Amino acid sequence: MATQHSRSVARFMLAPAVILLLGWMLVPLTATLIFSFKKYLPLRGGDLGWVGFDNYVRFVSSSAFWPSVMATLTIIGSVLVITIILGIVLALLLDQPMWGQGIVRILVIAPFFVMPTVSALVWKNMFMDPINGILAHLWKFFGAAPVEWLTQASMQSIVMIVSWQWLPFATLILLTSVQSLDREQLEAAEMDGAPWISRFWHLILPHLARAITIVLLIQTIFLLSVFAEIFVTTGGAFGTKTLTYLIFQRVLESQNIGLGSAGGVYAIILANIVAIFLMRAVGKNLDS
Amino acid sequence: MGRIVLESVTKKFGNTEVIPPLDLTIEEGEFVVFVGPSGCGKSTLLRLIAGLEDVSSGVIKIDDNDATDLAPAKRGLAMVFQSYALYPHMSVRKNITFPLRMAGLSKAEQDERVTKAAEVLNLSDYLDRRPGQLSGGQRQRVAIGRAIVREPSAFLFDEPLSNLDAALRVGMRLEISELHKRLETTMIYVTHDQVEAMTMADKIVVLRAGNIEQVGSPLELYHSPRNTFVAGFIGSPKMNLIDGEEAAKYGAHTIGIRPEHISVSGSEGPWSGKVVVSEHLGSDTFFHIHGTGLADTITVRVDGEVNFKYGDRVYLTPRDDVIHKFDAEGLRIG
Ligand SMILES: Nc1ncnc2c1ncn2[C@@H]1O[C@H](COP(=O)(O)OP(=O)(O)OP(=O)(O)O)[C@@H](O)[C@H]1O
Ligand SMILES: [Mg+2]
Numbered sequence: 001m002a003t004q005h006s007r008s009v010a011r012f013m014l015a016p017a018v019i020l021l022l023g024w025m026l027v028p029l030t031a032t033l034i035f036s037f038k039k040y041l042p043l044r045g046g047d048l049g050w051v052g053f054d055n056y057v058r059f060v061s062s063s064a065f066w067p068s069v070m071a072t073l074t075i076i077g078s079v080l081v082i083t084i085i086l087g088i089v090l091a092l093l094l095d096q097p098m099w100g101q102g103i104v105r106i107l108v109i110a111p112f113f114v115m116p117t118v119s120a121l122v123w124k125n126m127f128m129d130p131i132n133g134i135l136a137h138l139w140k141f142f143g144a145a146p147v148e149w150l151t152q153a154s155m156q157s158i159v160m161i162v163s164w165q166w167l168p169f170a171t172l173i174l175l176t177s178v179q180s181l182d183r184e185q186l187e188a189a190e191m192d193g194a195p196w197i198s199r200f201w202h203l204i205l206p207h208l209a210r211a212i213t214i215v216l217l218i219q220t221i222f223l224l225s226v227f228a229e230i231f232v233t234t235g236g237a238f239g240t241k242t243l244t245y246l247i248f249q250r251v252l253e254s255q256n257i258g259l260g261s262a263g264g265v266y267a268i269i270l271a272n273i274v275a276i277f278l279m280r281a282v283g284k285n286l287d288s
Numbered sequence: 289m290g291r292i293v294l295e296s297v298t299k300k301f302g303n304t305e306v307i308p309p310l311d312l313t314i315e316e317g318e319f320v321v322f323v324g325p326s327g328c329g330k331s332t333l334l335r336l337i338a339g340l341e342d343v344s345s346g347v348i349k350i351d352d353n354d355a356t357d358l359a360p361a362k363r364g365l366a367m368v369f370q371s372y373a374l375y376p377h378m379s380v381r382k383n384i385t386f387p388l389r390m391a392g393l394s395k396a397e398q399d400e401r402v403t404k405a406a407e408v409l410n411l412s413d414y415l416d417r418r419p420g421q422l423s424g425g426q427r428q429r430v431a432i433g434r435a436i437v438r439e440p441s442a443f444l445f446d447e448p449l450s451n452l453d454a455a456l457r458v459g460m461r462l463e464i465s466e467l468h469k470r471l472e473t474t475m476i477y478v479t480h481d482q483v484e485a486m487t488m489a490d491k492i493v494v495l496r497a498g499n500i501e502q503v504g505s506p507l508e509l510y511h512s513p514r515n516t517f518v519a520g521f522i523g524s525p526k527m528n529l530i531d532g533e534e535a536a537k538y539g540a541h542t543i544g545i546r547p548e549h550i551s552v553s554g555s556e557g558p559w560s561g562k563v564v565v566s567e568h569l570g571s572d573t574f575f576h577i578h579g580t581g582l583a584d585t586i587t588v589r590v591d592g593e594v595n596f597k598y599g600d601r602v603y604l605t606p607r608d609d610v611i612h613k614f615d616a617e618g619l620r621i622g
Contacts, residue, residue: 146434153415184373186339192434202386225601 010283014111029268036261052155052271055262064246072242075159076223078192083219084212087170091178092169092204107177112168115268121234123161124150154238161229170215230260243267289351289441290474292337293314294596297346299332299444299498302493306332314442314476314491319468322478324495333495334444340368348484351441354542361390367433372427374419384433391438405433405538408467410502418433425456429433432467444476447484449484457481459565461488471505482524486510494518516618519544525574525589527612530582541550547574547589549607552596559601560588563596577602 001217052227083286094105111119127133134145136182148155181204189199227244230236236245246266251260292314299307305327307566314333335341337348339360348356355363357437366387375383381402388398406412409429418465419427428448449457465488468475479485485492485504494501494517495507502514506522513519519527527544551557552575559564561580566573575588575596588604596602613621 037395049430184369185375186368187360188367188373188434189375189386191338191360191367192438193390194386195390198390202378203375225401262358282491 009172027070034260035257036265038258039214039225042257051258055258059250059262059266061187063239066248067201068241068243069240071155071240072224072244074155075162075226076220079163079166079223080216080219082159083166083170084174086163086167087174087215088208088212090117090167090171091174095178109168111165112122112172114165116165116226116228117232119165120161120229123164123232124233125206128157150233151238152232152279154240158226158233158240161187161233162223162226165229166219170219173211173215174208177208194280211279217275220274220278221271224267224274243270264275289316290314291345291349292476293349293352294337295347295349297336298344298349299329299336299341300344302353305344305498307336307379310498310500312500315476319465319475319477319488319490320493321489321491322476322495323480323482324501325482325521327349328495329498330480330495331446332471332498333365334476335444338365339363340367340435343496345381353446354498363593366438366440366442367446368428368431368448370447372419372431372451372617374427374430378564379416379418380411380430380433381382383419383430384411384415384437385471386439387434392504399495402433405437406471407437409463411431417524425451425460427592428460429463432464434552436467442472442476445475445477447480449479450481451539457484457604464488482522486522496519506620512620513544513612514620516542516544516582519612519614525587528583528586529614534582535613538611538613541616542614544612544614544617546610547587549610550586550588551586551605551607552590552594553603553605554596554600555603557605559586559606561604562603563598563600564580566596566598568593575576575602577604580604582584 006047013250023121037052039051039054040046041048090108093107094101098104114122125133127135130136130146130148133146134191135149139146147153185203189203194202223246227248230240230242231248234240234247236242237265241249243263244267247248247260250256250263294310294312296309296311297307298305298309311592322333324330332341336343339355339358339362339518340462346356347354349471350358350363350365358567378386379480384402385398385588389403393401402415403412404413409431409432411426411433414426414430419430421586422430431448448464449460461484464475464477477484484607488545489506491503492506492509493503496517501521502509502518506536509518509522513522514525516529520529520557523546525547529542529544529551531542535541559580559582564576564578564585565576567576570593572589573594575590577586577588578584580586586604615621
């Protein structure tokens with residue numbers, strides 16, 4: 001149907017959106033690149049001229065850099081593992097016919113609609129507060145001393161909060177995949193004498209592989225920029241300073257825009273490396 | 289091995305009764321075909337036998353053991369699905385050995401059985417491919433291969449050929465018949481293609497709304513259908529059913545005459561009408577005739593090429609000795 005004419009009309013109609021999107025991305029990206037090559041201290045003299053790759057070298061050689069990379073990877077890795085395993089479990093459970101299915105599904109998806117800042121605040125004050133939090137009450141009920149979550153187990157707490165937010169997303173994608181599995185295949189396997197665990201391992205899991213890769217890809221990219229959860233809870237203390245948080249500190253707390261921008265460029269490169277890897281994985285998955 | 293007995297088996301989905309109490313015996317080594325219109329419960333009946341659905345009441349016996357509450361895998365039956373239900377992530381070899389791996393057979397035993405099945409089914413060249421890389425007919429053969437390596441006491445087929453093109457269907461039909469001759473294992477086969485039913489079956493079970501209308505060999509069903517439903521369902525083209533005065537002449541409420549039992553002439557015969565459609569198959573010709581005053585359409589089948597065109601007036605002579613008579617309830621008389 002796409003004639004030459006209709007195609008050029010389509011391009012014309014798409015142009016405003018594409019231009020807007022490009023501008024939206026390109027302007028900040030260019031600004032970041034420019035600043036990263038400058039010594040720019042807004043409160044201590046402003047623009048102090050070009051400095052070449054100085055900022056890049058300083059950013060990686062700072063003692064906070066490697067720990068922040070580790071913290072980022074720890075958060076991403078743990079959240080991925082938790083959301084994918086629990087996501088599969090939930091998807092399989094939600095796929096079962098049950099009473100009130102519609103409502104249960106909406107409830108499961110709900111956390112995704114809560115803003116990160118709000119959910120972090122709710123977790124911090126209502127669940128993890130060592131005096132008034134629900135978890136503290138639970139611990140006391142069993143006669144244990146309440147855990148000071150955010151100071152004693154800060155990394156675990158953040159992983160928990162972020163996992164809670166991303167679990168609905170993983171569940172949703174995996175659920176659609178579970179639902180698209182051919183029932184007759186499962187029945188055939190049942191007749192072939194495969195117990196549930198073999199059916200899961202040989203049929204369901206391979207069928208979910210593509211959905212799992214997609215969850216991995218999308219979540220990794222978003223998790224690289226987790227910020228609000230850390231800002232609201234630990235403020236980057238107790239080993240929870242991620243790359244994103246480090247950049248934030250460089251720019252706003254030490255008022256060094258050049259250094260922060262260099263970190264930003266590193267983050268962009270890192271995200272793209274991950275994206276390329278994962279795109280390849282998805283591509284391979286789509287081929288077979 | 290492979291005698292299956294159903295005793296007053298019923299199946300309800302919620303409040304709708306899909307299978308009313310039903311008794312059926314399938315003898316060892318028989319090729320039984322379930323036919324019936326869409327939605328009559330053929331698949332449901334097969335799935336009840338397979339154990340994929342639970343019966344609402346009644347007893348299913350396999351080889352004289354009560355199998356009503358047995359898990360599907362424990363019944364010793366193998367099923368071939370309409371969609372083939374191959375495992376897409378496994379090679380053909382893995383697909384075929386899957387039931388053997390689940391049964392914990394040794395690697396050597398698995399290899400031996402796969403090799404044998406692949407030979408029988410002409411799959412030897414495809415063993416390392418994935419199902420996605422096979423044609424429809426090849427996939428169907430893999431599904432059959434997966435069923436035969438288990439050496440089941442009976443095979444269940446649910447419309448296995450309906451996704452294949454006409455030529456392939458004829459070929460696979462022969463292959464399945466041959467397989468049955470060779471293995472001498474009970475086979476239950478669901479189809480709505482009555483050519484498949486007539487050509488393959490030892491015994492045909494005609495179903496309507498979950499009820500068994502008649503059980504018999506293909507020729508029994510053809511020569512003496514028990515009622516007007518079976519009469520209309522078995523045979524192609526359909527039997528002509530005629531009510532009213534003409535039927536009364538034969539002392540019946542309805543009479544049935546097969547298209548191949550009517551002769552056509554341009555000049556004489558007791559019935560007459562106009563040709564509306566003539567279908568030339570080469571080997572024979574079908575005429576659809578209107579305006580006979582007997583039924584809306586009378587279908588006639590004649591051998592070879594006979595030339596009557598649209599609108600031609602023709603005269604029909606039924607063969608009196610093969611007229612089927614039915615009473616007001618539609619049941620066969622005599
Ligand atoms: N899981 C189910 N829940 C409710 N009703 C069902 C279910 N499965 C089948 N039915 C009903 O049972 C009846 C028989 O279905 P079945 O699939 O056995 O028909 P069939 O004879 O195999 O038809 P076809 O030739 O179209 O495959 C149909 O009316 C169908 O709607
Ligand atoms: Mg069916």
